[in-house]
Amino acid sequence: MLIAKEASYRLLPFRFLRIDEHHSESILLTADTGEYLFVSEKQLKDLAYKAVDTSSAHYKDLLARHFVFEPNVHDPFPEMAAQFSSRKSFVLKGPALHIFVVTLRCNHTCAYCQVSRAPLSGSGHDMSAEHAELAVDRMFEAPSPVLTVEFQGGEPLLAFDRIRQIVGLVEARNAVEQRSIQYVITTTLHHLNVEILDFAKQHNIQFSTSLDGPEFLHNANRPTPTRDAYKRTIEGIEQVRAWLGHDAVSALTTITSKSLEHPHAIIDEYVAQGFTNISLRPLSPYGFAKKSAKRLDYSMDEFIGFYLEALSYLMNLNAQGTFISEGYASLLLTNILTPFASGYVDLRSPLGAGLGTLVYNYDGDVYPSDESRMLLEMGEDGLKLGRVHQPLKELLQSPVIDMLLSAGVAEALPGCSDCALVPYCGADPIEHFARQADPIGHRAFSSFCQKNTALLTHLFRLLRDGDSETQKTLLSWLTRRSLSALPSPGYRG
Ligand code: SF4
Numbered sequence: 056m057l058i059a060k061e062a063s064y065r066l067l068p069f070r071f072l073r074i075d076e077h078h079s080e081s082i083l084l085t086a087d088t089g090e091y092l093f094v095s096e097k098q099l100k101d102l103a104y105k106a107v108d109t110s111s112a113h114y115k116d117l118l119a120r121h122f123v124f125e126p127n128v129h130d131p132f133p134e135m136a137a138q139f140s141s142r143k144s145f146v147l148k149g150p151a152l153h154i155f156v157v158t159l160r161c162n163h164t165c166a167y168c169q170v171s172r173a174p175l176s177g178s179g180h181d182m183s184a185e186h187a188e189l190a191v192d193r194m195f196e197a198p199s200p201v202l203t204v205e206f207q208g209g210e211p212l213l214a215f216d217r218i219r220q221i222v223g224l225v226e227a228r229n230a231v232e233q234r235s236i237q238y239v240i241t242t243t244l245h246h247l248n249v250e251i252l253d254f255a256k257q258h259n260i261q262f263s264t265s266l267d268g269p270e271f272l273h274n275a276n277r278p279t280p281t282r283d284a285y286k287r288t289i290e291g292i293e294q295v296r297a298w299l300g301h302d303a304v305s306a307l308t309t310i311t312s313k314s315l316e317h318p319h320a321i322i323d324e325y326v327a328q329g330f331t332n333i334s335l336r337p338l339s340p341y342g343f344a345k346k347s348a349k350r351l352d353y354s355m356d357e358f359i360g361f362y363l364e365a366l367s368y369l370m371n372l373n374a375q376g377t378f379i380s381e382g383y384a385s386l387l388l389t390n391i392l393t394p395f396a397s398g399y400v401d402l403r404s405p406l407g408a409g410l411g412t413l414v415y416n417y418d419g420d421v422y423p424s425d426e427s428r429m430l431l432e433m434g435e436d437g438l439k440l441g442r443v444h445q446p447l448k449e450l451l452q453s454p455v456i457d458m459l460l461s462a463g464v465a466e467a468l469p470g471c472s473d474c475a476l477v478p479y480c481g482a483d484p485i486e487h488f489a490r491q492a493d494p495i496g497h498r499a500f501s502s503f504c505q506k507n508t509a510l511l512t513h514l515f516r517l518l519r520d521g522d523s524e525t526q527k528t529l530l531s532w533l534t535r536r537s538l539s540a541l542p543s544p545g546y547r548g
Contacts (some may be wrong), residue, residue, distance in 0.1 A: 063109060063125055064105065064107070064109065064114075064117075064118070064123040064124065064125050065123065065124055065125075065126055066102070066103075066105070066122070066123055067086065067121050067122055067123060067124055067131065067135075068086070068087060069084050069085065069086050069122050070084070070085050070473060070474065070475040070477065071083065071084050071085070071099060071475050072085075072474070072475035072476065072512075074512045074515060074516065075516070078519075078520075079095055080093035080094060080095055080519065081093075081095065081096065082094050082095070082096065082098075082099050083475055083512075083515055084099070084102075084122060084475070085475045085476070085477075085478055086120060086121045086122060086135075086478070087135070087139060087466075087478060088120075088121050088135050088138040088139055088142070088478075089138070089142055089390070089391070089394070089478040089479065090120035090121055090122075090138075091120070091391070091515075092116055092117070092120055092122065093515075093519050094113075098113060102117065102122065102123070107123075121134070121135055121138075138394055141394050141395055142394065142395065142396050142478070143396070143405075144395070144396075145396060145398055145403060145407075145410075145411060146405060146410065148198065148199040148200075148201075148411075149197040149198045149199050149410070150194075150197045150199065150409070150410065150411055150412055150413045150447075151197070151199040151201055151202055151203060151411060151412075152203045152205060152400065152411060152412040152413075153190070153193075153194040153197075153202060153203065153204055153205070153412075153413050153415070154205045154206075154207050154412065154413070154414040154415065154425055155182065155187070155190060155204065155205070155206050155207070155217075155218075155221055155415050156182065156207050156208065156209070156414060156415065156416045156417045156428065157181065157182045157187075157206055157207075157208065157209075157211045157214040157217040157218060157221075157417065158180055158181045158182065158208050158209045158210070158211060158213050158214035158217070158417055159180040159181075159208060159209040159417055160180050160181070160208065160209045160210060160213045160214070161208055161209040161210040161213070161243075180209065180417055181214050181217065181417060182214065182217050182415070182416075182417040182418075182419075183419070184217070184220060186415070186417075186418075186419040186443050187217055187220055187221050187224070187415075188224060189419075189443040189444050190221070190415035190443050191221060191224040191225055191228060193413065193415070193421070193443060193446075193447050193450070194225075194413070195228055195232055195234075196446065196447035196448070197413075197447060199234070200234055200235060201234065201235045201237070202234050202235070202236050202237070203236075203237045203238075203239065204221070204222075204225060204236060204237070204238050204239070205238075205239045205240075205241060206218050206221075206238075206239070206240045206241065206242075207241045207425065208241075208242075209417075210242060210243055210245070210246065211240055211241065211242055212240065212242050212244075212245075212246040212247065212251060213246060215246075215250075215251055215254075218240065219254060222238065222254075222258050222260075226258070237261070238258060238259065238260040238261065239260070239261045239262070239263050240255075240260060240261075240262050240263070241263045241264075242262060242263070242264060242291075243264060243265065243277075243284070243287070243288055243291070244262065244264050244287070244288050244290075244291020244292060244294075244295065244304075245279075245284070245287045245288065245291060247291050247294050247295070252294060252295070252298040252299070253298075255295075255298070255299060255303075256298055256299055260299075261303055261304070261305070262291075262295050262299075262303060262304040262305075263304070263305050263306070263307070264288060264291065264292065264304060264305075264306050264307075265277065265288070265306065265307060265308070265309065266288060266289075266292075266306040266307075266308060266324070266325070266328065266330075267308050267309060267311075267314065267321070268308065268314060268317060268320055268321035268324050269285075269317075269320050269321070269323075269324045270285040270286070272313060272314060272317060272320070272321070273285040273288070275313055276309065276311050276313065276314070289328065291304075292304050292306070292328060296329075301329065305330070305332065306325070306328075306330060306333075306334075307333075307334035307336060307382065308321055308325075308333060308334060308335055308336065309336055309337075309338065309339075310335055310336065310337055310338065310358060310361060311338065312352070312353045312357075314361075315353060315357055315358070315360075315361045318361055318364045318365040318368060319365075319368050321333070321335075321365070322365060322368055322369060322372070322379070325379060326372065326377055326379055330379065331378055331379055331380065332379065332380050332381070332382055332385070333369075333379060333380075333381055333382065334381070334382030334383060335361075335362060335365055335381060335382075335383065336383070337355070337358045337506070338352060338353075339426070355502040355505045355506055356505075358506070359505070359506065359509045359510070362509075362510065363509075363513060365381070366381060366384065366513070369381055370524075370525055370528055373524075373528040373531070374524045374525075374528065378531065380531070380532035381532070383510065384510070384514060384529075384532060385397075385532045385533060386399045386402060387402070387479060387507075387510060387511055387514055388514060388529055388532055388533045389533055390402060390478070390479035390480075391479050391511075391514065391515070391518070392518075392530075392533055393533070398411075399481075400412050400424065401481050401483050401486070401503075402479075402480065402481040403481050403482070404463070404464055404465035404466060404477070404480070404481050404482045405460065405463050405464050405482070406459055406460070406462075406463030406464075406481070406482045406483065406484055406485075407424070407481070408423040408424035408426070408427060408459060408463075408484070408485050409423030409424070409440065409451065409455070409456050409459060410456075410460075410463075412424050412425070413440075413447075413450070414427070414428050415443055416428050419442055419443045419444070420439050420441075420442060420443070421439070421440045421441055421442065421443055421445075421450055422438060422439060422440060423438065423440055423455065423456065423459060423485070424485055426485045426486065426489065427439075427485050430485070430488070430489055438455055438459075438485065438488070439455065440453040440455055440456065441453055458494060459484050459485070459494060461494075461495075462482065462484035462487070462494035462495040462496075463482045463484050463494075464482060465477050465480055465481060465482040468482060468495060468498070469495070469497075469498070470497070470498030470499065470501075470504065471498060471504075474498075476507065476508060476511045476512075479511055480507050480511070481507075483503050484496070486503050487501060487503065490502065490503075514529070517529060
């Protein structure tokens with residue numbers, strides 16, 4: 056039996072995960088700083104028992120990546136504290152994403168819709184001018200120097216006058232505040248007209264739309280009374296590009312059980328439409344999606360199988376010279392390979408809901424995230440922070456924030472606290488509340504955990520084993536640059 060011996064180095068805290076059985080570097084070591092290293096069983100034992108050869112290159116790696124340090128030679132803690140604070144810098148900035156739900160009305164009847172939309176002519180489902188004004192006041196009470204104003208619905212373009220009012224209020228206020236403001240409208244693009252496009256051009260507004268794949272799949276997933284959802288969305292994409300430029304519109308795909316059979320066709324559609332990014336997101340447990348779950352749902356295993364097939368196809372396309380990245384993989388890679396967090400709300404610890412995002416609902420209620428207002432539409436109103444006339448400080452002192460925070464630090468959650476993937480993952484208490492009726496949740500039964508474990512370990516394997524084309528593709532996704540702009544594969548763990 057090995058016995059720990061006196062060594063010139065001391066251990067720093069680390070976590071480890073066996074990701075393969077039959078690989079010479081089967082174990083992933085991670086540090087709180089987000090640095091990582093693959094090691095063998097023997098190297099792990101040597102590390103734990105302080106038997107690493109201090110003249111080896113491996114020892115220098117351990118030292119450089121903060122798994123060990125040499126007392127009286129160097130003090131690693133200021134460096135590590137700086138790295139840790141960079142990864143968590145979002146905590147000090149306050150809510151930066153402000154979602155204005157200007158109407159619940161919509162012309163679609165998507166079975167998977169996350170929002171309980173109202174019919175086109177429904178009344179009482181639009182945000183009032185007074186609530187819009189108060190919501191803008193709340194947004195500017197947040198300290199973040201960068202603010203994103205996102206308009207959502209229903210179909211927000213059905214309440215374009217309210218969008219125009221809010222943009223006007225924000226611009227007037229920002230003449231003094233001088234923040235960096237970004238606008239996004241999340242829309243089907245079916246209700247675009249010249250007036251809207253002109254306004255978007257003047258105010259540098261971006262569009263985000265849903266494109267679920269080729270025509271047969273998009274129309275099946277997103278039915279409208281006129282059965283032409285695909286055609287109208289494609290026309291909308293073309294109009295936005297013609298007026299505002301190619302990159303003024305992005306798209307994401309919701310994966311239904313029908314989509315699972317068509318990973319290649321979905322990606323081919325994005326390539327054909329000139330997109331350089333595709334976001335493949337599983338069905339959400341919220342809103343109408345949950346009511347339709349029996350008909351639409353599938354296991355996380357099935358989603359992961361689909362996702363890995365799609366990822367492999369994307370890798371092949373990139374290797375053949377077609378640049379197209381996957382959104383969630385790009386976020387995870389940012390968490391793995393850069394000193395900064397991606398900032399994506401679901402992958403934050405402490406949580407993003409409330410701390411990073413606020414939602415102003417059409418009726419004047421304020422929620423910590425889009426998902427929590429969707430739970431409201433399902434009859435769960437326990438996650439409301441308050442009303443829009445309350446100061447931000449008061450909203451952020453709501454008991455809901457306390458409850459979410461107590462379940463919102465992944466490093467302190469059962470299951471996550473000793474998981475080697477925790478530096479790159481998140482807590483997402485609202486997802487666990489929705490699926491397990493408990494914001495802490497049990498990671499052994501968590502589809503959030505299952506998805507992140509599978510995707511993160513897959514990416515780590517690619518980073519370790521992938522050929523140079525794979526490495527270059529992954530790096531190009533990270534930097535959102537085309538493959539040819541990268542000289543050679545970079546950092547490897
Ligand atoms: S959710 Fe799962 S993968 Fe993520 S840190 Fe927690 S245990 Fe690890």
